[in-house]
Amino acid sequence: MLRGAVARRYAQALYEIAQEKNALEAMEQELKGVAEAIEGTRELQKVLYHPQVLPGEKKNLLKALFTDKVSDETLNFLGLVVDKRRENYIAGIAAEFSVLANEARGKVAAEVTTAIEIDEKQKQELVKVASRMAGKEVEPTFGVDPSLIGGVVVRIGSKVIDGSIKTRLATIKSRLMSKTS
Structure with missing residues (x-):
């Protein structure tokens, strides 16, 4: 719970700066890119998340990268995050x-998970249904x-719509087990 609150607070601060600078889209993409780079690079994580690496060294690394x-x-914001020793929150902040940027655009994030890769037409159809x-x-x-x-599982905020075969089979199994007991 605390982790989400901290990330939200920092995200809100950067969001306000982005709004002032009229750079919401750009900063969102930058922050996503930084978070993806960190999350995708084990060596970078080891340095950034290590408590004995000095904040100045971490900031120099971020500047270099x-x-x-x-x-x-965005770079100054990352420096502030490091100064406050919150670098392990960068992905959460992003x-x-x-979420804040989507709210400003009147959008909501949705995670769509399928059992197999689906084509663009199917993705568009799922997006239409999820939007409705x-x-x-x-x-x-x-x-x-x-x-x-x-089947498919769609997560929109705290709402989960589970249309997967896995869940249906589990439900059937549960019903059968309860009837035999």
């Missing part, structure tokens, strides 16, 4: 920032989880 890739505001269900335009992320066996 991202100076030409992000705005000064996610919370996206949410009552807002949906900003989807798609994933594949073969353990679903078939």
Whole structure:
């Protein structure tokens, strides 16, 4: 709970700066890129998340990696995050920032998970259905989880719509087990 609150607070601060600078889209993409780079690079995580590496060294590393890739505001923000020893929250901050940006655009994030990779037409159809269900335009992320066996699971905020074969089979099993007991 605390982790989400901290990430939300930092995301809100950066969001306000982005609004002032009229750079919401750009800063969102920059922050996502930084978070993805960190989350995707084990060596970078080891350095950034290590408590004995000095904040100055971490900031120098971030500057070296991202100076030409992000705005000064984003780079300064990352420096502040490091100074406050919150570098392990960067991915959470990026996610919370996206939530705020989507709210400003009248959109909501949705995670769509299918058992197999689906084509663009199917993705578009799922987005339409999810948008109707949410009552807002949906900003989807798609994933594949073969353990679903078939069907789809859609997460919109705290709401989960589970149309997977895996869940249906589990429900049937549960009903059968309760009837035999």
